[in-house]
Amino acid sequence: MTGKILLVDDKKGFLDSMKLILGGRFQVDTAQNGREAIERIKANQYDVAVVDIVLPDFLGTDLLVKIKEVSPLTEVIMITGYPSIPTARYSLRHGAFDYLERPLSHEKLIEEIEEALKRREKRLREDREMKRLLIENERLRSKILSMREELLEVKKSHSIEKAKLLVEVMGIKDEYVKLHLMSVRRFTDPIGDIYDLPKEVRFDLELAAELHDI
Incomplete structure (x- = not known):
């Protein structure tokens, strides 16, 4: 499994030898102190960082904490002779993939890096799936809200039609109601003009006026 690896150690001999050994399997960069490591992390996307516990400036x-802040999905393997x-x-609680003691064989380090790459790939898949689900959830939420609004409009329309039918039936059955309806209808347009009401509001006003005595 290929991957981009950052080795962080103050011992140049160790970095040179490990870069030579790991270079056949991975793309390897090195840093001899914490500041250089942070600059590289900010400028590149590393799959795994191998970090010595004792550094000149960090x-x-x-x-480890800083790497996780800058690049949360980068797996970090801590190594130490002490x-x-x-x-x-502390290291494991703050997101380190593993904590290894020196002396450390090349085979063991390669094995750990490959396991870290597998976990990173799994986390990347989970992260992509989570983002996909969030997008899908928002799409469905918007669709449900839209359907709800449409349903409310349909229910409102049906209710208005039923109310209008009730008004007309009452007007037919009762002469007083019929005359009263004609009277209140005359006032809805002038009120609408005074308050500059839109057509749909005038319709509701007329219906409310017609229903208030029923």
Whole structure:
């Protein structure tokens, strides 16, 4: 499995030898201190960073936190010649893929990098799927809201039609109601003109006036 790897260690000999060994499998960059590592992380998308705990300008654990801030999906393997349980716990709690003790064989490091690449690929798939689901969820939400508005309009239209029918039936059955309807209808247009009401509001006003005594 290929990948882009950043090696961070203050020992140039270690960096040169590991770059030579890993270069046949991965694309490898190196940094000899924390500041250089951060600059490279900001400028490139690394799949895995291998970070020494002891650096000239940074604690490796602080660099781990910074890498995760800048590039959350970059897997970080911590290595140290001075292992401690608190440092190991801190590293794993803050997102390190693993915490390895020196001396470290080339085979072991390659194995760890390949496992880290597998986890990164899985996380990338999950991240893409989550984004897809969020987009789909928003699309469905918009569609449901649109359908709800359409349904409300249909229900409103049907209710108005029923109300109008009720008004007409009452007008036919009762002469007083019929005359009263004719009277109130005469006032809706003047009121609409005074308040500059749109057509649909005038319609509702007329219907409300017709229904208020029923």
